[in-house]
Amino acid sequence: MPSAPASNEPSSCHVHKFGGSSLADAARICGIAALLDDDAATRLVVVSAMQGTTNSLVALADMARAGDDWQPGWEALRQRHLQAAAAIDAQERFALQATLGDEFDGLHRNLQAVAVDDDVDERIRARIHGLGEILSSRLVHAALGGEAAGWQRLDAREVLVVHPGEMGVGVDWDQSRRRFAQWRARHPGCNAVVTGYIASDAQGHATTLGRNGSDYSAAIFASLCNADALTIWTDVDGVLSADPRLVPDAVCLPSLSYAEACELAYFGAKVLHPQTLAPVQSRGIPLRIRNTLRPQAPGTLIEARANAGDVPVKGLSLVNDLAILELIGSGMIGVPGTAEKLFAALHGAGVSVTMISQGSSEHSICCVVRADQAERGRAAIAAAFAEAMADQRTQAVRVTADICVLAAVGDGMVGTPGVAARLLGGLAQARVNVRAIAQGASERNISLAIARADATRALRAAHSAFWLSPQFVSVGIIGPGQVGRALLSQLSATLPRLRSQSRLDLRIRAISDSRRMVLSETGLNPGLALDALRDDTAQAADLDLFAAHVRAEHLPHGLIIDCSASDAVAAKYPQWLAAGIHVVTPNKHAGSGDWTRYAAIREAQRQGGGRFLYEATVGAGLPVILTLRNLLDTGDVLHGIDGMLSGTLAWLFNRFDGSQPFSTLVREAQALGYTEPDPRDDLSGLDVARKLVILAREAGRELSVEDVEVESLVPLELQQVGREEFLARLHELDAPMQARLAAADAQGLGLRHVAQLGQDGRARVGLVALPADHPCRHTRLTDNLVQFRSLRYTDNALVVLGPGAGPQVTAAGVFGDMLAIAQSLGAQTGAPVIAAGAGA
Ligand SMILES: NC(=O)C1=CN([C@@H]2O[C@H](COP(=O)(O)OP(=O)(O)OC[C@H]3O[C@@H](n4cnc5c(N)ncnc54)[C@H](O)[C@@H]3O)[C@@H](O)[C@H]2O)C=CC1
Numbered sequence: 001m002p003s004a005p006a007s008n009e010p011s012s013c014h015v016h017k018f019g020g021s022s023l024a025d026a027a028r029i030c031g032i033a034a035l036l037d038d039d040a041a042t043r044l045v046v047v048s049a050m051q052g053t054t055n056s057l058v059a060l061a062d063m064a065r066a067g068d069d070w071q072p073g074w075e076a077l078r079q080r081h082l083q084a085a086a087a088i089d090a091q092e093r094f095a096l097q098a099t100l101g102d103e104f105d106g107l108h109r110n111l112q113a114v115a116v117d118d119d120v121d122e123r124i125r126a127r128i129h130g131l132g133e134i135l136s137s138r139l140v141h142a143a144l145g146g147e148a149a150g151w152q153r154l155d156a157r158e159v160l161v162v163h164p165g166e167m168g169v170g171v172d173w174d175q176s177r178r179r180f181a182q183w184r185a186r187h188p189g190c191n192a193v194v195t196g197y198i199a200s201d202a203q204g205h206a207t208t209l210g211r212n213g214s215d216y217s218a219a220i221f222a223s224l225c226n227a228d229a230l231t232i233w234t235d236v237d238g239v240l241s242a243d244p245r246l247v248p249d250a251v252c253l254p255s256l257s258y259a260e261a262c263e264l265a266y267f268g269a270k271v272l273h274p275q276t277l278a279p280v281q282s283r284g285i286p287l288r289i290r291n292t293l294r295p296q297a298p299g300t301l302i303e304a305r306a307n308a309g310d311v312p313v314k315g316l317s318l319v320n321d322l323a324i325l326e327l328i329g330s331g332m333i334g335v336p337g338t339a340e341k342l343f344a345a346l347h348g349a350g351v352s353v354t355m356i357s358q359g360s361s362e363h364s365i366c367c368v369v370r371a372d373q374a375e376r377g378r379a380a381i382a383a384a385f386a387e388a389m390a391d392q393r394t395q396a397v398r399v400t401a402d403i404c405v406l407a408a409v410g411d412g413m414v415g416t417p418g419v420a421a422r423l424l425g426g427l428a429q430a431r432v433n434v435r436a437i438a439q440g441a442s443e444r445n446i447s448l449a450i451a452r453a454d455a456t457r458a459l460r461a462a463h464s465a466f467w468l469s470p471q472f473v474s475v476g477i478i479g480p481g482q483v484g485r486a487l488l489s490q491l492s493a494t495l496p497r498l499r500s501q502s503r504l505d506l507r508i509r510a511i512s513d514s515r516r517m518v519l520s521e522t523g524l525n526p527g528l529a530l531d532a533l534r535d536d537t538a539q540a541a542d543l544d545l546f547a548a549h550v551r552a553e554h555l556p557h558g559l560i561i562d563c564s565a566s567d568a569v570a571a572k573y574p575q576w577l578a579a580g581i582h583v584v585t586p587n588k589h590a591g592s593g594d595w596t597r598y599a600a601i602r603e604a605q606r607q608g609g610g611r612f613l614y615e616a617t618v619g620a621g622l623p624v625i626l627t628l629r630n631l632l633d634t635g636d637v638l639h640g641i642d643g644m645l646s647g648t649l650a651w652l653f654n655r656f657d658g659s660q661p662f663s664t665l666v667r668e669a670q671a672l673g674y675t676e677p678d679p680r681d682d683l684s685g686l687d688v689a690r691k692l693v694i695l696a697r698e699a700g701r702e703l704s705v706e707d708v709e710v711e712s713l714v715p716l717e718l719q720q721v722g723r724e725e726f727l728a729r730l731h732e733l734d735a736p737m738q739a740r741l742a743a744a745d746a747q748g749l750g751l752r753h754v755a756q757l758g759q760d761g762r763a764r765v766g767l768v769a770l771p772a773d774h775p776c777r778h779t780r781l782t783d784n785l786v787q788f789r790s791l792r793y794t795d796n797a798l799v800v801l802g803p804g805a806g807p808q809v810t811a812a813g814v815f816g817d818m819l820a821i822a823q824s825l826g827a828q829t830g831a832p833v834i835a836a837g838a839g840a
């Protein structure tokens with residue numbers, strides 16, 4: 001580790017490191033200057049090779065060694081670099097093409113040497129592998145304007161001395177510091193472009209810091225020049241909470257402590273090389289990860305004391321291709337030295353241990369190792385414990401293959417109760433079995449060994465458990481018709497406020513009409529969801545795939561909103577509810593359909609835990625079912641229900657005075673969105689019969705539509721024809737309706753469509769002529785009027801009155817049910833429900 005501060009170093013020095021993606025071509029290389037522009041300090045720019053170059057060089061060396069034809073690959077690499085040189089140094093101020101040409105000639109000679117001599121010196125191979133950084137440093141140096149612009153080029157092999165060891169590549173800090181100070185003395189105050197990845201060994205031979213070692217180089221140089229800051233430029237916005245290819249909701253972390261970054265780097269967060277942190281940590285140099293392609297993004301800042309943030313866990317990562325090795329034996333209990341013997345055996349066999357777990361019973365010790373080392377490890381343990389095995393003190397050495405380790409990392413876990421519970425709870429919900437657990441006393445990392453097959457599900461579930469609001473609901477909307485569209489527009493206007501004020505996160509992750517559906521991982525903007533159904537991301541509708549997507553195992557809650565009028569969709573409710581999916585609907589088919597299915601829905605609800613809410617099926621946005629439920633739940637006894645349950649029929653008979661044909665009014669009601677998709681459902685009384693059945697069943701009565709006496713306003717000859725033909729022949733209703741009106745008028749009565757559920761269980765629906773003082777004659781527009789007569793409301797009925805049809809009010813009823821479910825979820829998890837005064 002570094003000892004004394006560097007001498008000859010300017011007072012303020014910043015180190016920037018550019019990875020291969022930032023050096024992919026001449027344009028990117030030339031773009032570096034702009035990224036450095038706002039930095040007034042002296043700068044050291046550490047560079048990787050141009051994207052893909054090190055892989056190509058390694059492949060060329062391997063081909064040469066194998067006797068394969070490496071010339072075409074060499075030529076392709078040469079051309080790529082010469083083209084970049086030509087673009088950067090168009091005026092040949094730096095003779096860049098000639099210099100690079102010389103470097104490639106040298107590479108040619110080295111590859112020839114490898115090709116003719118199998119035992120070629122390792123340093124030649126290191127020279128080949130490390131050439132990419134020499135080349136890119138020349139390109140970057142020229143792109144920054146060269147010495148004339150105050151830039152020097154430093155070949156790190158001149159100053160950086162390292163020695164490979166069992167624990168990775170170590171730095172000879174004293175030598176390196178002395179050499180760097182000498183170099184500085186020769187180049188006082190200037191900026192420098194430094195080769196990453198390469199160094200010299202103690203004998204002065206070329207070597208490398210290992211794959212992706214340029215980050216490490218940058219951290220070492222930051223320490224050597226005692227930098228104020230290190231910036232690592234890459235092609236992502238910073239360190240993410242999880243691998244975004246596996247977790248679409250992964251978020252960029254604004255800050256991390258060194259310890260957190262170290263844990264995440266070790267556990268496979270690809271942004272940082274694991275060894276990078278130590279040199280900067282020991283000097284307290286802040287390190288920022290930034291995106292070359294989005295320099296305006298703040299990136300991730302890594303420093304000693306990171307911002308805690310809202311989430312106790314900062315990141316989740318997975319290490320794949322592992323196996324569990326387990327030594328089992330009752331003879332190990334209380335015997336000192338067992339663990340030492342086991343790990344010595346593994347050490348001897350060259351097996352690296354990723355995770356260790358031992359129960360306090362000491363009956364077994366288990367550790368996780370790389371899959372390709374598992375058998376070697378098993379054999380080594382078996383040999384070391386052969387004697388104990390023979391006399392039964394140990395019983396078995398077991399290998400469990402196909403394992404991965406999921407690690408949750410965060411300083412916020414330290415001393416915070418409930419973090420493990422949250423993690424394990426999320427995994428349990430996603431039905432992930434945990435094979436072994438390890439948490440060190442630092443409490444900064446919980447590692448779980450799980451089956452490889454569960455890896456993605458586990459990672460997503462763990463991410464949801466920490467980053468999603470407890471009131472996150474994965475929502476799927478079926479049937480974007482009149483009501484569905486109104487619901488989408490209400491959601492579009494309201495969801496941002498619910499999210500920010502109440503942490504209520506209703507995420508529209510799927511939408512389907514009868515033909516097409518769109519499934520989204522991250523969520524659809526409700527205002528644009530209809531457009532999505534029309535674009536290329538839409539696929540053929542499939543209700544089972546739709547439901548599986550909504551109730552993804554890694555997400556805590558799924559909710560399907562059925563805004564169709566489809567019996568086929570309603571037939572799916574038992575299955576969905578049994579799977580724990582909540583269902584909200586204005587569709588009356590389930591509530592009034594076949595009794596066996598209705599009973600199955602109730603049973604599925606009980607068994608699966610999904611909630612079924614359908615307030616909008618009766619009275620649209622009016623609290624009709626809620627009122628009835630409250631009466632019954634508080635011990636009242638229902639005697640009967642009567643009133644007007646159809647918004648369409650209420651509107652028609654409020655308007656129908658003979659001045660216009662009845663059919664004209666029906667068309668108008670249809671255009672206003674009051675009628676059912678097929679207006680015959682309203683005119684035949686079927687829609688009202690369905691509502692009466694829904695209410696009767698709510699009150700515990702086993703009523704079906706067939707039990708309701710229904711008077712239909714649709715002439716017999718129009719009942720069986722197709723919907724379009726019916727609409728074309730709508731005028732055939734005019735004469736009979738005009739006659740009904742005249743007959744009522746003659747008696748000083750008015751027509752109203754009423755429904756009645758008597759105490760005796762008799763249910764009737766039909767058009768009646770009522771006197772002017774009847775309450776149903778005092779309604780307006782689409783008003784529904786529902787009178788509940790009960791033990792408590794005997795003389796004077798409890799009345800619910802108000803608009804009972806129309807897309808907006810119906811959608812509001814659906815939205816209310818959604819909120820009721822989401823709020824109850826918050827209550828279940830102990831999370832705050834919508835705050836009082838939040839305006840929701
Ligand atoms: N309009 C109103 O005032 C009220 C309507 N309702 C109920 O709301 C529901 C919707 O009514 P509207 O929006 O007026 O009807 P609509 O006909 O405008 O919309 C129905 C939507 O469902 C879709 N659909 C039909 N079958 C489907 C299937 N198998 N899978 C996926 N989507 C399917 C259609 O493509 C259409 O987009 C109906 O059940 C209705 O009874 C309830 C209370 C009031």
Ligand SMILES: N[C@@H](CC=O)C(=O)O
Nearest residue numbers: 646647648675676805
């Ligand atoms: N068509 C229905 C809509 C509500 O259920 C009605 O008019 O009441």
